Amino acid sequence: MAHIIDDETIEYVGILAKLELDDAEKEAAKKDMGRMLDYIDKLNELDTDGVEPMSHVFPVYNVFREDVVINGDDRDQILKNAPESKDGAFKVPKTVE
Template identity: 80%
Template sequence: MANHISDETIEYVGILAKLELSGEEKEQAKKDMESMLDYVDKLNELDTDGVEPMSHVFPVNNVFREDIVTNGDDREEILKNAPERKDGAFVVPKTVE
């Protein structure tokens, strides 16, 4: 392992994450972090010349549909069901005094 994580770093990360770690948990976290950094170093060895950067693995397109009105102006048809109406709208009981 080429990367070494200090005890102070583990302590600082624990504070940032608001974790109370035991001594055993700190040692395990140190090993895990060192392992992650070693893996990143391994990835940095890859030759990425000529590889186009991407923001997502899969092609992401706009998934929104056009906002097309399909029901038209059926106001009078809808208001036929109203028990009471006024000025082309439903009349409802007052809820706030």
């Protein structure tokens, strides 16, 4: 099925993509879009019954670790590294007046 892309469609897509196309580029874009739509039609002819939908060609598994707190509350140990501390927090020089 041949798809005919008109000038209005190319103008609209150009606006959406924030592209400024000259006449030669518009003609090339019309041909490219037509070929893409023809290819989609060709893919739609394939028999995909029994084919499981997928997002990747290879199986992808969650590789993240479980989010578990392991170090707890070591405030006193951490504050031992501070040059100065006050009320359980780092004491730093004032930077804003």
